[in-house]
Amino acid sequence: MAVVPSPFKPRKPKDNGQHRGKEQLPVERAIEHCRVIVDGKALPEDFSPAAAQDYVEELGRGFVWVGMREPDSHQMTDLAAEFGIHELIVEDAVVAHQRPKLERYDDQLFIVARSINYRDHDEVDDKRQIISTGEVQMIMGHGFIITIRHAAKLPDLAQVAAGDTQMFALGPAAAAWKVLDILVDRYAEISELLAVEVDELEEMVFTPGSTFEIDRIYMFKREILEMRHAVAPLSAALKAMIANHKDMIPKKIRSYLRDVHDHELLVKDQVSSFDERLSALIDASVAKVTMQQNADMRTISAVVGMWAAPTLVAGIYGMNFDVMPELHWAFGYPMSILLMVLVVAALFLWFKKNKWI
Missing domain, CATH: 1.20.58.340 (Magnesium transport protein CorA, transmembrane region)
Incomplete structure:
Protein backbone atom coordinates (compact mmCIF):
# COMPACT_ATOMS: atom_id res chain seq x y z
CA MET A 1 0.00 0.00 0.00
CA ALA A 2 1.48 3.32 -1.03
CA VAL A 3 2.04 5.98 1.59
CA VAL A 4 -0.20 8.97 0.91
CA PRO A 5 1.61 12.16 1.89
CA SER A 6 -0.26 14.76 3.89
CA PRO A 7 -1.20 17.94 2.00
CA PHE A 8 0.17 19.97 4.90
CA LYS A 9 3.75 21.13 4.77
CA PRO A 10 5.71 20.99 8.03
CA ARG A 11 6.01 24.36 9.66
CA LYS A 12 9.36 25.33 11.02
CA PRO A 13 9.01 25.52 14.83
CA LYS A 14 9.55 28.85 16.47
CA ASP A 15 13.16 29.65 17.28
CA ASN A 16 13.25 30.11 21.04
CA GLY A 17 17.02 30.27 21.17
CA GLN A 18 17.34 26.78 22.61
CA HIS A 19 19.46 25.48 19.71
CA ARG A 20 20.93 28.78 18.61
CA GLY A 21 24.68 28.62 18.48
CA LYS A 22 24.64 24.81 18.83
CA GLU A 23 25.43 22.24 16.23
CA GLN A 24 22.26 20.78 14.74
CA LEU A 25 22.30 17.02 15.19
CA PRO A 26 21.07 14.81 12.35
CA VAL A 27 17.73 13.07 12.75
CA GLU A 28 19.49 9.69 12.89
CA ARG A 29 20.85 10.61 16.34
CA ALA A 30 17.31 10.63 17.77
CA ILE A 31 16.12 7.46 15.99
CA GLU A 32 16.32 4.31 18.11
CA HIS A 33 14.99 2.00 15.42
CA CYS A 34 13.42 2.23 11.99
CA ARG A 35 11.96 -1.11 11.03
CA VAL A 36 9.72 -2.38 8.29
CA ILE A 37 6.89 -4.69 9.39
CA VAL A 38 5.72 -7.02 6.62
CA ASP A 39 2.96 -9.58 7.20
CA GLY A 40 3.30 -9.00 10.94
CA LYS A 41 7.05 -9.69 11.02
CA ALA A 42 9.77 -7.11 11.55
CA LEU A 43 12.52 -7.32 8.96
CA PRO A 44 15.85 -7.90 10.71
CA GLU A 45 17.73 -4.87 9.39
CA ASP A 46 17.29 -1.21 10.25
CA PHE A 47 16.39 1.19 7.44
CA SER A 48 16.67 4.91 7.02
CA PRO A 49 13.22 6.57 7.05
CA ALA A 50 13.37 7.30 3.31
CA ALA A 51 14.56 3.79 2.43
CA ALA A 52 11.88 2.23 4.64
CA GLN A 53 9.13 4.18 2.88
CA ASP A 54 10.48 3.27 -0.54
CA TYR A 55 10.61 -0.39 0.43
CA VAL A 56 6.99 -0.39 1.64
CA GLU A 57 5.80 1.45 -1.47
CA GLU A 58 7.55 -0.98 -3.79
CA LEU A 59 6.31 -4.00 -1.86
CA GLY A 60 2.73 -2.70 -1.70
CA ARG A 61 2.09 -3.89 1.87
CA GLY A 62 3.45 -3.59 5.38
CA PHE A 63 4.27 -0.44 7.32
CA VAL A 64 7.20 1.52 8.73
CA TRP A 65 7.81 1.73 12.47
CA VAL A 66 10.16 4.48 13.66
CA GLY A 67 11.13 4.79 17.33
CA MET A 68 12.59 8.09 18.54
CA ARG A 69 13.93 9.39 21.83
CA GLU A 70 13.49 13.07 22.75
CA PRO A 71 14.03 14.64 19.31
CA ASP A 72 14.76 18.35 19.04
CA SER A 73 12.90 20.67 16.70
CA HIS A 74 15.43 20.28 13.86
CA GLN A 75 15.34 16.48 14.01
CA MET A 76 11.57 16.34 14.24
CA THR A 77 11.16 18.75 11.32
CA ASP A 78 13.42 16.59 9.14
CA LEU A 79 11.44 13.45 9.97
CA ALA A 80 8.15 15.27 9.43
CA ALA A 81 9.28 16.20 5.93
CA GLU A 82 9.85 12.50 5.16
CA PHE A 83 6.40 11.38 6.33
CA GLY A 84 4.35 14.53 5.66
CA ILE A 85 3.45 14.98 9.33
CA HIS A 86 1.12 17.82 10.24
CA GLU A 87 2.85 20.93 11.58
CA LEU A 88 0.84 21.00 14.83
CA ILE A 89 1.91 17.44 15.61
CA VAL A 90 5.55 18.43 15.08
CA GLU A 91 5.26 21.23 17.61
CA ASP A 92 3.60 19.05 20.27
CA ALA A 93 6.10 16.23 19.73
CA VAL A 94 9.05 18.52 20.48
CA VAL A 95 7.55 20.41 23.41
CA ALA A 96 6.32 17.27 25.22
CA HIS A 97 4.62 17.70 28.63
CA GLN A 98 1.26 16.92 27.05
CA ARG A 99 -1.67 15.41 28.89
CA PRO A 100 -2.91 12.04 27.58
CA LYS A 101 -5.02 12.71 24.50
CA LEU A 102 -6.00 11.65 20.99
CA GLU A 103 -6.09 14.15 18.13
CA ARG A 104 -6.73 13.64 14.43
CA TYR A 105 -5.28 15.71 11.62
CA ASP A 106 -6.83 14.48 8.36
CA ASP A 107 -5.28 11.04 7.79
CA GLN A 108 -3.01 11.12 10.85
CA LEU A 109 -3.64 10.29 14.51
CA PHE A 110 -1.58 11.81 17.32
CA ILE A 111 -1.77 9.79 20.54
CA VAL A 112 -0.19 10.84 23.83
CA ALA A 113 0.07 8.62 26.92
CA ARG A 114 2.02 8.94 30.15
CA SER A 115 4.45 6.33 31.42
CA ILE A 116 4.83 5.73 35.15
CA ASN A 117 7.83 4.39 37.04
CA TYR A 118 7.81 3.42 40.71
CA ARG A 119 10.70 3.18 43.16
CA ASP A 120 10.39 2.12 46.80
CA HIS A 121 10.55 5.04 49.22
CA ASP A 122 13.53 3.43 50.98
CA GLU A 123 15.55 3.49 47.76
CA VAL A 124 15.40 7.20 46.98
CA ASP A 125 16.84 10.30 48.62
CA ASP A 126 14.36 12.71 47.05
CA LYS A 127 10.88 11.55 48.01
CA ARG A 128 9.49 13.12 44.82
CA GLN A 129 11.22 10.33 42.89
CA ILE A 130 8.98 7.57 44.26
CA ILE A 131 6.65 7.97 41.29
CA SER A 132 8.13 9.52 38.18
CA THR A 133 6.30 10.02 34.91
CA GLY A 134 7.38 10.17 31.30
CA GLU A 135 5.60 10.66 28.01
CA VAL A 136 5.04 8.42 25.01
CA GLN A 137 3.73 9.95 21.80
CA MET A 138 2.56 8.08 18.73
CA ILE A 139 2.03 9.52 15.26
CA MET A 140 0.05 7.08 13.17
CA GLY A 141 -0.71 7.39 9.49
CA HIS A 142 -1.47 5.09 6.56
CA GLY A 143 1.61 2.92 6.25
CA PHE A 144 3.66 4.23 9.19
CA ILE A 145 3.77 4.80 12.92
CA ILE A 146 6.29 6.91 14.83
CA THR A 147 6.73 6.39 18.57
CA ILE A 148 8.47 9.14 20.53
CA ARG A 149 9.42 8.79 24.16
CA HIS A 150 10.32 11.55 26.59
CA ALA A 151 11.80 10.34 29.90
CA ALA A 152 9.88 7.09 29.43
CA LYS A 153 11.06 3.49 29.59
CA LEU A 154 9.81 1.04 26.99
CA PRO A 155 10.97 -2.41 25.89
CA ASP A 156 12.47 -2.96 22.47
CA LEU A 157 9.26 -2.47 20.57
CA ALA A 158 10.70 -3.83 17.34
CA GLN A 159 11.35 -7.13 19.11
CA VAL A 160 7.86 -7.04 20.61
CA ALA A 161 6.45 -7.19 17.10
CA ALA A 162 8.04 -10.57 16.54
CA GLY A 163 5.93 -12.04 19.36
CA ASP A 164 2.51 -11.30 17.85
CA THR A 165 2.65 -11.49 14.07
CA GLN A 166 -1.12 -11.92 13.62
CA MET A 167 -1.87 -8.63 15.32
CA PHE A 168 0.94 -6.67 13.66
CA ALA A 169 -0.22 -7.88 10.28
CA LEU A 170 -3.21 -5.56 10.79
CA GLY A 171 -1.05 -2.45 10.40
CA PRO A 172 0.24 0.51 12.42
CA ALA A 173 -2.76 0.47 14.77
CA ALA A 174 -1.45 -2.81 16.20
CA ALA A 175 1.77 -1.07 17.26
CA ALA A 176 -0.24 1.71 18.95
CA TRP A 177 -2.33 -0.89 20.76
CA LYS A 178 0.79 -2.74 21.95
CA VAL A 179 2.40 0.42 23.33
CA LEU A 180 -0.78 1.35 25.21
CA ASP A 181 -1.12 -2.21 26.50
CA ILE A 182 2.44 -2.15 27.87
CA LEU A 183 1.86 1.20 29.59
CA VAL A 184 -1.46 0.19 31.16
CA ASP A 185 -0.02 -3.14 32.36
CA ARG A 186 2.69 -1.12 34.11
CA TYR A 187 -0.03 1.04 35.67
CA ALA A 188 -1.59 -2.12 37.13
CA GLU A 189 1.73 -3.36 38.53
CA ILE A 190 2.40 -0.04 40.25
CA SER A 191 -1.17 0.06 41.57
CA GLU A 192 -0.60 -3.28 43.30
CA LEU A 193 2.62 -1.99 44.89
CA LEU A 194 0.86 1.15 46.08
CA ALA A 195 -1.96 -0.94 47.56
CA VAL A 196 0.59 -2.64 49.82
CA GLU A 197 1.99 0.73 50.89
CA VAL A 198 -1.45 2.16 51.67
CA ASP A 199 -2.40 -0.96 53.65
CA GLU A 200 0.78 -0.58 55.71
CA LEU A 201 0.01 3.07 56.37
CA GLU A 202 -3.51 2.23 57.53
CA GLU A 203 -2.24 -0.46 59.86
CA MET A 204 0.39 1.92 61.22
CA VAL A 205 -2.13 4.69 61.91
CA PHE A 206 -4.94 2.59 63.39
CA THR A 207 -2.84 0.24 65.54
CA PRO A 208 -3.22 1.39 69.19
CA GLY A 209 -0.01 2.73 70.68
CA SER A 210 1.86 2.74 67.37
CA THR A 211 4.10 5.55 66.26
CA PHE A 212 3.93 6.88 62.72
CA GLU A 213 5.25 9.66 60.52
CA ILE A 214 2.48 11.83 59.14
CA ASP A 215 4.97 13.21 56.59
CA ARG A 216 5.05 9.79 54.94
CA ILE A 217 1.28 9.92 54.43
CA TYR A 218 1.53 13.38 52.86
CA MET A 219 4.35 12.12 50.65
CA PHE A 220 2.29 9.24 49.24
CA LYS A 221 -0.74 11.51 48.90
CA ARG A 222 1.29 13.80 46.64
CA GLU A 223 2.77 10.93 44.59
CA ILE A 224 -0.56 9.19 44.08
CA LEU A 225 -2.07 12.48 42.97
CA GLU A 226 0.65 12.69 40.31
CA MET A 227 -0.16 9.16 39.16
CA ARG A 228 -3.86 10.03 39.05
CA HIS A 229 -3.15 12.94 36.72
CA ALA A 230 -1.22 10.60 34.43
CA VAL A 231 -3.79 7.78 34.35
CA ALA A 232 -7.21 9.43 34.42
CA PRO A 233 -7.12 11.45 31.14
CA LEU A 234 -6.09 8.38 29.12
CA SER A 235 -9.64 7.01 29.43
CA ALA A 236 -11.06 9.62 27.04
CA ALA A 237 -8.36 8.90 24.45
CA LEU A 238 -9.02 5.15 24.59
CA LYS A 239 -12.77 5.71 24.23
CA ALA A 240 -12.18 7.83 21.14
CA MET A 241 -9.94 5.16 19.62
CA ILE A 242 -12.61 2.52 20.21
CA ALA A 243 -15.63 4.51 19.01
CA ASN A 244 -14.13 6.61 16.20
CA HIS A 245 -11.48 6.51 13.47
CA LYS A 246 -12.66 3.16 12.13
CA ASP A 247 -10.95 3.89 8.82
CA MET A 248 -7.56 3.80 10.57
CA ILE A 249 -8.14 1.31 13.40
CA PRO A 250 -9.31 -2.19 12.39
CA LYS A 251 -12.19 -3.83 14.22
CA LYS A 252 -9.98 -6.47 15.85
CA ILE A 253 -7.63 -3.80 17.21
CA ARG A 254 -10.61 -1.92 18.64
CA SER A 255 -11.67 -5.08 20.46
CA TYR A 256 -8.23 -5.36 22.06
CA LEU A 257 -8.31 -1.66 22.90
CA ARG A 258 -11.52 -2.30 24.86
CA ASP A 259 -9.56 -4.71 27.03
CA VAL A 260 -6.86 -2.07 27.56
CA HIS A 261 -9.57 0.45 28.42
CA ASP A 262 -11.10 -1.92 30.99
CA HIS A 263 -7.73 -2.36 32.68
CA GLU A 264 -7.14 1.39 32.62
CA LEU A 265 -10.52 2.04 34.25
CA LEU A 266 -9.71 -0.49 36.97
CA VAL A 267 -6.42 1.24 37.73
CA LYS A 268 -8.13 4.61 37.61
CA ASP A 269 -10.67 3.49 40.22
CA GLN A 270 -7.92 2.00 42.41
CA VAL A 271 -5.87 5.18 42.32
CA SER A 272 -8.95 7.24 43.18
CA SER A 273 -9.63 4.95 46.13
CA PHE A 274 -6.00 5.32 47.28
CA ASP A 275 -6.43 9.08 47.18
CA GLU A 276 -9.60 8.90 49.28
CA ARG A 277 -8.07 6.46 51.77
CA LEU A 278 -5.01 8.65 52.23
CA SER A 279 -7.23 11.69 52.77
CA ALA A 280 -9.03 9.73 55.51
CA LEU A 281 -5.67 8.68 56.96
CA ILE A 282 -4.54 12.30 57.12
CA ASP A 283 -7.70 13.24 59.04
CA ALA A 284 -7.30 10.26 61.36
CA SER A 285 -3.61 11.03 61.89
CA VAL A 286 -4.30 14.66 62.77
CA ALA A 287 -7.02 13.54 65.22
CA LYS A 288 -4.71 10.94 66.74
CA VAL A 289 -1.86 13.42 67.11
CA THR A 290 -4.25 15.93 68.73
CA MET A 291 -5.50 13.30 71.18
CA GLN A 292 -1.94 12.29 72.01
CA GLN A 293 -1.00 15.92 72.63
Missing part, protein backbone atom coordinates in the same frame (compact mmCIF):
# COMPACT_ATOMS: atom_id res chain seq x y z
CA ASN A 294 -4.01 16.33 74.93
CA ALA A 295 -3.03 13.19 76.82
CA ASP A 296 0.53 14.46 77.14
CA MET A 297 -0.68 17.82 78.44
CA ARG A 298 -2.84 16.09 81.07
CA THR A 299 0.12 14.00 82.19
CA ILE A 300 2.36 17.04 82.40
CA SER A 301 -0.33 18.93 84.33
CA ALA A 302 -0.68 16.02 86.77
CA VAL A 303 3.07 15.87 87.39
CA VAL A 304 3.23 19.62 87.90
CA GLY A 305 0.29 19.41 90.31
CA MET A 306 1.99 16.69 92.36
CA TRP A 307 5.17 18.77 92.62
CA ALA A 308 3.20 21.90 93.53
CA ALA A 309 1.82 20.37 96.79
CA PRO A 310 5.25 19.75 98.46
CA THR A 311 6.38 23.15 97.23
CA LEU A 312 3.39 24.74 98.95
CA VAL A 313 4.13 23.01 102.25
CA ALA A 314 7.83 23.86 102.05
CA GLY A 315 7.00 27.45 101.14
CA ILE A 316 4.73 27.89 104.17
CA TYR A 317 7.25 26.52 106.65
CA GLY A 318 10.05 28.41 105.00
CA MET A 319 8.60 31.82 105.92
CA ASN A 320 10.75 33.89 108.34
CA PHE A 321 8.33 34.49 111.21
CA ASP A 322 9.32 34.05 114.86
CA VAL A 323 5.90 32.92 116.04
CA MET A 324 4.66 29.99 113.90
CA PRO A 325 2.91 26.74 114.87
CA GLU A 326 5.23 23.71 115.01
CA LEU A 327 8.22 25.97 114.27
CA HIS A 328 10.16 24.83 117.32
CA TRP A 329 8.49 21.43 117.57
CA ALA A 330 10.95 18.49 117.68
CA PHE A 331 8.87 16.46 115.19
CA GLY A 332 8.10 19.42 112.88
CA TYR A 333 10.52 18.43 110.10
CA PRO A 334 9.57 14.72 109.80
CA MET A 335 5.89 15.64 110.02
CA SER A 336 6.22 18.17 107.18
CA ILE A 337 8.01 15.57 105.03
CA LEU A 338 5.30 13.02 105.84
CA LEU A 339 2.62 15.56 104.95
CA MET A 340 4.29 16.18 101.57
CA VAL A 341 4.47 12.45 100.84
CA LEU A 342 0.83 11.87 101.79
CA VAL A 343 -0.39 14.77 99.64
CA VAL A 344 1.64 13.59 96.63
CA ALA A 345 0.41 10.00 97.10
CA ALA A 346 -3.20 11.16 97.29
CA LEU A 347 -2.84 13.25 94.15
CA PHE A 348 -1.14 10.36 92.32
CA LEU A 349 -3.97 7.95 93.17
CA TRP A 350 -6.59 10.49 92.12
CA PHE A 351 -4.87 11.21 88.78
CA LYS A 352 -4.39 7.49 88.18
CA LYS A 353 -8.07 6.80 88.82
CA ASN A 354 -9.02 9.46 86.27
CA LYS A 355 -6.41 8.13 83.80
CA TRP A 356 -4.44 11.33 83.69
CA ILE A 357 -1.21 9.37 84.16
